[in-house]
Amino acid sequence: MGSKYGDIMDKVEVTAEMRRRIIRNIENYDFQRRALLQSNVRKRRYAALAGCLVLVLFAAIAIPKFMAQNTGVTDNGGTPVTTFSSINELSQSVGFTVKDINYLPFKVSKTKYADNDGMAEITYKDSGKNNAVYRISKGNEDNSGDYTDYGSTVKTDIDGSTVTLKGDDGTFALGIWNEGKLSYSIALSKGINKAGWQKMIESIR
Amino acid sequence: MELSISAYNDTDKLLRGFYAYISEFYGDPLTVYFARSEEGESAADQDVYEAEAEKLLDDYGNSILRLAYSYLHNMSDAEDVLQDTLIQYLKAAPDFENAAHEKNWMMRVAGNISKNRLKYNRVRHSDELSDELTADGREDLSFVWEAVKSLPVMYREVIHLYYYEGYPTAEIAAILKEKDSTVRSHLSRGREKLREILKEAYDFGQ
Numbered sequence: 001m002g003s004k005y006g007d008i009m010d011k012v013e014v015t016a017e018m019r020r021r022i023i024r025n026i027e028n029y030d031f032q033r034r035a036l037l038q039s040n041v042r043k044r045r046y047a048a049l050a051g052c053l054v055l056v057l058f059a060a061i062a063i064p065k066f067m068a069q070n071t072g073v074t075d076n077g078g079t080p081v082t083t084f085s086s087i088n089e090l091s092q093s094v095g096f097t098v099k100d101i102n103y104l105p106f107k108v109s110k111t112k113y114a115d116n117d118g119m120a121e122i123t124y125k126d127s128g129k130n131n132a133v134y135r136i137s138k139g140n141e142d143n144s145g146d147y148t149d150y151g152s153t154v155k156t157d158i159d160g161s162t163v164t165l166k167g168d169d170g171t172f173a174l175g176i177w178n179e180g181k182l183s184y185s186i187a188l189s190k191g192i193n194k195a196g197w198q199k200m201i202e203s204i205r
Numbered sequence: 206m207e208l209s210i211s212a213y214n215d216t217d218k219l220l221r222g223f224y225a226y227i228s229e230f231y232g233d234p235l236t237v238y239f240a241r242s243e244e245g246e247s248a249a250d251q252d253v254y255e256a257e258a259e260k261l262l263d264d265y266g267n268s269i270l271r272l273a274y275s276y277l278h279n280m281s282d283a284e285d286v287l288q289d290t291l292i293q294y295l296k297a298a299p300d301f302e303n304a305a306h307e308k309n310w311m312m313r314v315a316g317n318i319s320k321n322r323l324k325y326n327r328v329r330h331s332d333e334l335s336d337e338l339t340a341d342g343r344e345d346l347s348f349v350w351e352a353v354k355s356l357p358v359m360y361r362e363v364i365h366l367y368y369y370e371g372y373p374t375a376e377i378a379a380i381l382k383e384k385d386s387t388v389r390s391h392l393s394r395g396r397e398k399l400r401e402i403l404k405e406a407y408d409f410g411q
Contacts, residue, residue, distance in 0.1 A: 003408055004349040009369050011334060012274045014266040014287070022288045026258045027251065029292055202321065 030108055084113040087122070094120045096182060098136055103203035105192045106130040119143060133187045140178045144185035150174065156194060158201045167191040175201065258291050265308055268370065269315045275365040276319035278332045278354060286322070290315040312370075313380045316362060323358060345406065352402040360395030363388055368409055 084090045090113040091098045098120045100111075106126040114121045119137035137143045150166040150173070157163070161179050165172035171191030177184050186200065266287065273286035293314050301307040332354075338347040353361060366377045374392065378385040400407045 004346055004406070005353060005364075005368055005409065008334065008338065008346050008350050008353075009271050009275070009365075011337065012267070012271045012280075012283070014262060014270055018284055018287075019262055019266070022262065022284070022291065023255060023258055025288055026291060026295070027255060029254075 028107070030111075081117070082115045084115070087113055089113070090115060090120055090122070094118060094136075096120075096136070096138070098122070099204050101132070101134055101186070101200060101204050103200050104132055105188070105190070105196055105200070106132075129189060131189045133185075135183075135185045135187075137183050138181060140181075140183055142176050142185065143183050144174055144176055144187050154194070156198075158198050159204075161201075163197065163201060165194065165197055172197060177201075254295050257295060261291055261294060261311070264304070265311050268308070269311055271369065272312055272315050272362075272365060273319045274334070275353075275361060275369075276316070276323060276358065278334070279329050280333050281329055281331075282322060283319075286315055286318045289318050293318075309376065309380050312366070313382070316381065320358065348406060349403065352399055355402065356395055356398055359391050360398065363391045364395045364399070364409070367392055 082093060084093065087098055087100055093115040095118075098113075100122070101124065104124055106128075108124045109127045110125045112123040112125075114123070116135075119135055122134045123131060124134070125131045133144075135143045135145075151168040152170075152172070153164060153166050154172075155162055155164050158177075161177045163175050163177040166174040166176075168191065171193055173188045173191040175186045175197055192200075269287045269290050270283050273283035274280065277283055277286070290311055294311060299307075299310060301310065335347060335350060338344075338350060353364065356364065362381065363377055366372045366380065367374065372380070374388045375385050377383075378388045381388065383391075396409055399409055
């Protein structure tokens with residue numbers, strides 16, 4: 001082998017401090033796999049609870065006109081929103097494969113998977129006010145629901161798709177693109193730069 | 206009592222709406238309800254991840270870090286690549302026939318993450334190794350390092366895997382998802398370029 005090259009590379013080592021940093025970051029990483037491992041256990045529990053919910057439903061039906069004339073809180077004028085505990089369940093519900101964003105510009109503490117009338121919607125939140133709403137739907141329409149009149153709009157190629165980024169003052173809070181027969185959008189509560197968008201979209205796996 | 210389909214539908218809508226409303230403010234009630242009972246399982250899982258990460262660092266940490274460094278020439282970026290590679294492994298939890306396959310998988314992932322960083326210019330531009338070699342008065346090593354760094358990535362990665370990790374070209378081809386003939390060609394051209402630059406300091410063999 002190149003002995004000098006070997007001498008050089010021997011100097012590159014995992015130090016104790018580096019090791020501590022990596023282990024600490026892994027400790028804080030929210031593994032999707034954990035949800036998958038527990039999904040079977042959860043499914044059994046959900047089935048039991050679903051039985052209880054059916055009873056509650058029928059009990060509620062027994063309350064006559066009061067229920068029929070409800071002023072109930074529905075979303076989107078009655079469009080059902082169904083939440084799921086895992087991305088696989090969401091994919092099954094909407095009928096196409098949905099993948100998580102693995103890099104976000106904040107530390108995710110809560111993820112919500114929802115089928116919003118056939119549109120997949122994943123909401124990531126941190127422990128503060130930061131959040132990201134990732135939507136995927138059939139067709140090629142802008143599904144973001146964000147009609148803000150942003151000062152800046154640019155188009156950039158990321159991971160083989162042309163992404164339209166919208167924002168102000170050098171940062172972008174909204175990204176929309178199409179891939180195949182699906183439309184995608186990510187809306188951030190706080191804008192990030194173009195490189196951040198690149199990293200975020202590339203992390204969708 | 207009058208029970209109609211309409212009443213059923215309205216009740217269903219009401220409950221769904223109520224559920225969505227509660228979820229928005231307090232989190233999915235089912236998830237919240239089960240979260241407590243799953244805390245023990247989550248803590249156990251986390252222990253497993255940490256133990257796995259520790260073992261992976263022991264077994265492959267230096268190899269991955271060195272491969273990443275050979276691409277990026279920057280310790281911070283190489284550390285990020287090492288961490289991302291471990292996370293990818295823990296997320297995918299792949300099955301392997303043996304340790305060699307496991308290492309190959311990790312090297313491939315680390316290589317791909319490193320190349321992605323290079324591709325999109327997200328590397329930080331500092332090179333601790335160059336500084337260290339110069340500070341140690343190892344101009345001979347510094348010269349070799351600069352020569353290797355000057356090679357195109359396709360030659361550099363093959364040189365590293367062949368000479369430092371000791372992989373045969375067929376395995377390098379499997380790791381890099383290239384043809385064996387392409388790897389041999391890159392190895393040959395990489396050597397040729399190094400020979401031109403290093404002249405009598407060339408010690409990479411044939």
